[in-house]
Amino acid sequence: MPALHRLSLIAPTAGGGPEAMAQQAVAAVEVDTTAEERLALRVTMLPVSTIHDEWMFIRVLQTFEVTFALLAVDLRAVVAAVRAGHLHLAATRMSAAATLLRDSAPLWSVTATLQPKAFHRFRPYTEGASAIQSRHYKLVEFLCRTPDASRRDSPAYFSTPDVRTLILHGQASIDDALDALTPANADSHALPALATAMTEFTAALRHWRRTHYRLALRMLGTEQTGTGYTHGTAYLARASAVPVFRCRSHSSPPARDDT
Numbered sequence: 001m002p003a004l005h006r007l008s009l010i011a012p013t014a015g016g017g018p019e020a021m022a023q024q025a026v027a028a029v030e031v032d033t034t035a036e037e038r039l040a041l042r043v044t045m046l047p048v049s050t051i052h053d054e055w056m057f058i059r060v061l062q063t064f065e066v067t068f069a070l071l072a073v074d075l076r077a078v079v080a081a082v083r084a085g086h087l088h089l090a091a092t093r094m095s096a097a098a099t100l101l102r103d104s105a106p107l108w109s110v111t112a113t114l115q116p117k118a119f120h121r122f123r124p125y126t127e128g129a130s131a132i133q134s135r136h137y138k139l140v141e142f143l144c145r146t147p148d149a150s151r152r153d154s155p156a157y158f159s160t161p162d163v164r165t166l167i168l169h170g171q172a173s174i175d176d177a178l179d180a181l182t183p184a185n186a187d188s189h190a191l192p193a194l195a196t197a198m199t200e201f202t203a204a205l206r207h208w209r210r211t212h213y214r215l216a217l218r219m220l221g222t223e224q225t226g227t228g229y230t231h232g233t234a235y236l237a238r239a240s241a242v243p244v245f246r247c248r249s250h251s252s253p254p255a256r257d258d259t
Helices: 003-006 018-030 033-043 051-084 087-103 106-112 116-126 135-144 163-166 174-179 188-220 233-240
Strands: none
Touching: 003 233, 033 188, 051 087, 051 106, 051 116, 051 174, 087 106, 116 188, 135 163, 135 174, 135 188, 188 233
8 A cells, every 4th residue: 555655556645454455455456457467467377276375475475576576676776875885865765665565565564464374275386486486585685795605606596596696796786885885976865865764674684474374373373384395484583683784884985095
């Protein structure tokens, strides 16, 4: 709904219960849906069971994947803006990314309506398919901060080999771009705004990770392995602790002595 409000597809004051609001959202989107988009919606729904909750689960995962794809676009723009010294633009795009991630949070509430018993009726058929294979999540992670060698050379990135290749070939992260700043090549007065936006994004991503972990713990407990051949919730607990950005002071660009 927040996205529909921003796009003026539905009035911010639109009321009613959850069902009425869902109907308004669907109606607003369907107005401009093309035949090709309708076909895409049909052919991307490939359940492996007859459990109706699986449909919801698939669409939530797909929506998160699209969300992280959009986040990657914003974060790449942040990298480019920082490298060009346009820190005000970088702050704007980083703030937009934080807003987008926060707006996706209600999807977890939808997912939480799935009961463990129903989840386990279709989970056995998803073996080998896992969120660890999410290319866009890994893009978001490494565009913020280049992963340590131990993370880069773990199943997390071996599961997304093209993203790992980008890292090995020196694709810059936001941290890298900030490290390269000098007082002469940046509008340093915008650094506080960028720092605030980075803090907001960090909080949003940490909340996303914690919620993912808690929901997985409810569904899987502590003993079951992940469908991507990880250690299940133990893996998610470690992944949730991965820093978003390196700790640094953003109050001023780093001083460089190039003489």
